[in-house]
Amino acid sequence: MRTRRLPSEKLRSVRDADWVDRSRRPYVSQGTAYIPVKEGYFWDTELSPKILYRGRGFFMAGTIAIYRDRSD
DSSP states (O other): OEEEEEEGGGTGGGTTOTTBOTTSOOEEETTEEEEEBOTTSOOOEEOOOOOOOOOOSOEEETTEEEOSOOOO
16 A cells, blocks of 8 residues: 555644545554555555454364364
């Protein structure tokens, strides 16, 4: 995702800017807001895609942990 980095205090001021991609949500970390940018506009950082977590990788059969997906 192509983003612009701004201080999180300025997040409200750029909410209605033309370059903001409103189909995606901004990401805020340690006082820095990463705001998604529409195609064709200037961007300064690219965030890698999210890694989906599929669960814990095991299930419990009584007191025994079985390490594989449960087949229902």
